[in-house]
Amino acid sequence: MIQKNEINEWYVSIFDDFERNLNGESKSPIHQLRKKAINDFSQLNFPTNKDEEWRFTNISPLLKHKFNLAINAPYVDKEEVDRFRFNGMQCSFMVFVNGFFSEELSNINSIKDKITIKSISTAIKENNIQIQKHFNKYVDSSAQIFTALSTAYIMDGAFIYVPENIIIEEPIHILFLSSSKEDKILSHPRNLVITEKNSQLLIIEHYAGLDNSTYFTNAVTEISVGENAVVHHTKIQEESKSSFHIARMETVQGRNSCFTSNMISLGGEITRNDFNTRFNSTGGESELNGLFLIDNSQLFDAHTLIDHASPNCNSHELYRGILDGKSRGVFNGKVIVRRDAQKTNAFQENNNIILSDEALVDTKPQLEIFADDVKCSHGATVGQLDNEALFYLKSRGIGEEKSRDILIHAFASDVVRRIKIDKIKDHIENILTEKFNN
Amino acid sequence: MLLEIKDLHASIEGKEILKGINLSVNEGEIHAIMGPNGSGKSTLAQVLAGREEYKVTKGEVFFKGKNLLDLAPEDRAREGIFLAFQYPVEIPGVSNTNMLKTAVNEIRKYRGEEEYDAMEFLQMIKSKMKLVELEQALLSRAVNEGYSGGEKKRNEIFQMAVLEPKLAILDETDSGLDIDALRIVANGVNMLKSPDNATIVVTHYQRLLNYIVPDFVHVLYKGRIVKSGGKELALELEEKGYDFIKDDSGVFV
Numbered sequence: 001m002i003q004k005n006e007i008n009e010w011y012v013s014i015f016d017d018f019e020r021n022l023n024g025e026s027k028s029p030i031h032q033l034r035k036k037a038i039n040d041f042s043q044l045n046f047p048t049n050k051d052e053e054w055r056f057t058n059i060s061p062l063l064k065h066k067f068n069l070a071i072n073a074p075y076v077d078k079e080e081v082d083r084f085r086f087n088g089m090q091c092s093f094m095v096f097v098n099g100f101f102s103e104e105l106s107n108i109n110s111i112k113d114k115i116t117i118k119s120i121s122t123a124i125k126e127n128n129i130q131i132q133k134h135f136n137k138y139v140d141s142s143a144q145i146f147t148a149l150s151t152a153y154i155m156d157g158a159f160i161y162v163p164e165n166i167i168i169e170e171p172i173h174i175l176f177l178s179s180s181k182e183d184k185i186l187s188h189p190r191n192l193v194i195t196e197k198n199s200q201l202l203i204i205e206h207y208a209g210l211d212n213s214t215y216f217t218n219a220v221t222e223i224s225v226g227e228n229a230v231v232h233h234t235k236i237q238e239e240s241k242s243s244f245h246i247a248r249m250e251t252v253q254g255r256n257s258c259f260t261s262n263m264i265s266l267g268g269e270i271t272r273n274d275f276n277t278r279f280n281s282t283g284g285e286s287e288l289n290g291l292f293l294i295d296n297s298q299l300f301d302a303h304t305l306i307d308h309a310s311p312n313c314n315s316h317e318l319y320r321g322i323l324d325g326k327s328r329g330v331f332n333g334k335v336i337v338r339r340d341a342q343k344t345n346a347f348q349e350n351n352n353i354i355l356s357d358e359a360l361v362d363t364k365p366q367l368e369i370f371a372d373d374v375k376c377s378h379g380a381t382v383g384q385l386d387n388e389a390l391f392y393l394k395s396r397g398i399g400e401e402k403s404r405d406i407l408i409h410a411f412a413s414d415v416v417r418r419i420k421i422d423k424i425k426d427h428i429e430n431i432l433t434e435k436f437n438n
Numbered sequence: 439m440l441l442e443i444k445d446l447h448a449s450i451e452g453k454e455i456l457k458g459i460n461l462s463v464n465e466g467e468i469h470a471i472m473g474p475n476g477s478g479k480s481t482l483a484q485v486l487a488g489r490e491e492y493k494v495t496k497g498e499v500f501f502k503g504k505n506l507l508d509l510a511p512e513d514r515a516r517e518g519i520f521l522a523f524q525y526p527v528e529i530p531g532v533s534n535t536n537m538l539k540t541a542v543n544e545i546r547k548y549r550g551e552e553e554y555d556a557m558e559f560l561q562m563i564k565s566k567m568k569l570v571e572l573e574q575a576l577l578s579r580a581v582n583e584g585y586s587g588g589e590k591k592r593n594e595i596f597q598m599a600v601l602e603p604k605l606a607i608l609d610e611t612d613s614g615l616d617i618d619a620l621r622i623v624a625n626g627v628n629m630l631k632s633p634d635n636a637t638i639v640v641t642h643y644q645r646l647l648n649y650i651v652p653d654f655v656h657v658l659y660k661g662r663i664v665k666s667g668g669k670e671l672a673l674e675l676e677e678k679g680y681d682f683i684k685d686d687s688g689v690f691v
């Protein structure tokens with residue numbers, strides 16, 4: 001058994017090699033950030049169940065592995081990538097393999113003239129002004145150990161900058177493929193999305209495994225939604241069941257902005273999502289929805305924080321879990337309504353269905369309200385499939401399996417139908433049918 | 439004979455509810471089952487439909503000559519049993535149309551018939567909707583969710599009309615209906631009546647039996663059928679209450 005601090009030291013020790021491979025970049029401001037982050041990382045401890053935010057999520061299986069940074073991407077052909085596209089969906093497409101951007105597999109030509117879209121490593125090398133302004137500004141590398149790790153080893157990811165008044169109607173599909181062939185690979189997808197005033201953007205953050213290998217994805221996404229801008233975000237996780245996935249998304253919202261995020265996950269061995277959004281100005285709308293389907297000994301942990309730091313904002317949150325086998329789910333949804341955030345509307349709900357005797361969910365909705373003129377509600381349920389409903393369907397001639405499938409679909413569809421893109425909805429529906437129809 | 443129940447005993451949570459039911463139903467017949475609250479009418483209906491929570495402890499049930507108790511609930515429906523629930527279940531997120539389309543096609547598949555495509559299905563249900571004066575809007579809504587009491591009951595009859603069962607068991611489909619809705623429900627049942635199928639109506643009120651005229655009336659009391667007769671029995675019950683049965687049969691008091 002590997003000791004905890006040994007793992008910490010391991011990730012510090014591989015930094016020298018990483019640095020050597022950066023040729024030329026080591027004097028750049030970003031590299032100073034990396035160096036600070038690895039220093040921060042070495043001061044931080046991996047969380048244990050004693051940490052309140054990790055009470056139900058034991059990451060020791062993750063800490064049993066010494067993951068290596070990918071040196072280069074394995075070859076993936078176009079047909080293989082097509083498996084992960086949404087059937088016939090018109091979109092711009094960015095592909096990353098083990099964290100490396102693949103120009104050949106990507107296609108961003110149709111929007112290149114209207115917005116800035118490129119691999120973040122290129123943007124960093126060019127010392128892009130937006131990188132200077134926004135990068136690493138919405139996360140805290142000095143306090144969050146996985147973010148520190150991400151910042152220390154920042155390699156690649158999507159960088160998207162949408163100028164004022166630009167509406168991009170075609171979705172941008174960002175696909176992160178992973179596979180461990182010999183070494184167990186660790187990648188650090190790092191995305192930065194900036195949208196200026198009156199702009200609009202649809203992005204899909206899609207994490208997928210090329211095989212069933214053991215790898216570790218440590219993703220960080222920062223999103224700034226400008227004044228009166230609209231961002232629809234979808235995250236899909238269909239990774240190897242032996243993979244580890246730790247992700248943080250931090251969103252800041254400007255005046256009258258609208259941000260929606262729909263997260264659909266089939267889990268890995270351990271998945272932890274921290275999704276946070278903050279209203280920096282008045283009049284904002286935010287929707288955070290999620291659906292996870294897990295089985296066997298998978299663990300899925302959804303932590304969300306909606307920070308009503310400004311008045312007159314609405315937030316709506318619906319997270320649902322479907323758990324089978326011995327899987328474990330965690331939902332921890334915090335809504336903070338700060339003292340000045342009058343006229344806040346906040347709705348939060350978490351529902352879980354347990355399909356087996358051994359699966360377990362810990363749900364913890366939290367409301368912290370410091371303003372007095374607000375409308376907030378929250379609720380959580382954990383239950384089995386409704387036996388009465390099941391019998392009703394069967395009494396109409398519908399078989400046991402199909403009846404269960406219908407009820408699970410119905411439960412999931414409250415989340416799925418909120419996804420803005422039909423082709424993605426279809427994709428999710430297919431996943432559901434495949435998963436529950438035999 | 440379509441249905442033959444022999445000395446049926448059933449219990450729930452260790453409590454015996456049905457204590458030896460005997461009943462025979464032939465094609466073309468309408469049977470009414472009456473009886474005080476808690477006497478076991480719904481239990482009988484649910485046991486026939488295959489509700490697993492009820493344990494059959496003794497007795498036999500044959501449907502079209504097959505051992506009904508061996509069949510899963512879905513197979514009973516596919517063989518032609520339909521239960522209109524006393525309390526229809528709300529199923530959020532499942533549209534009435536989708537449920538019915540799945541049901542119809544599962545039944546057709548079971549019978550070795552070709553499945554309906556979307557067009558054929560819609561055409562088929564259109565005529566059935568007229569039969570029970572069901573609004574189009576109700577079809578696309580989630581099953582029974584937010585329906586009024588009357589809508590739920592009409593929806594049960596609509597489903598019956600679509601599934602065309604051999605044996606329909608209507609568990610208090612008339613309860614809580616105003617006279618218009620009652621007529622609609624009764625009308626639906628009468629229109630579907632044929633020499634090949636049969637209906638069991640569970641009711642508290644002889645009023646329904648003015649519209650659906652039964653061939654036989656049975657009184658269920660404390661888990662047994664204590665009296666059977668023609669349609670005049672219902673009138674007698676209405677007039678004298680169940681006490682007259684008790685006097686009549688003494689032992690059941």
Ligand SMILES: Nc1ncnc2c1ncn2[C@@H]1O[C@H](COP(=O)(O)OP(=O)(O)OP(=O)(O)O)[C@@H](O)[C@H]1O
Nearest residue numbers: 450451455473474475476477478479480481482524
């Ligand atoms: N799920 C259950 N658990 C425990 N007891 C039950 C259950 N279902 C029914 N019972 C009991 O079984 C008995 C018969 O109930 P049943 O619903 O069959 O009566 P009923 O004749 O349909 O009455 P009503 O006219 O009120 O509908 C009652 O005493 C009832 O309390």
Ligand SMILES: [Mg+2]
Nearest residue numbers: 479480481524
């Ligand atoms: Mg009853």
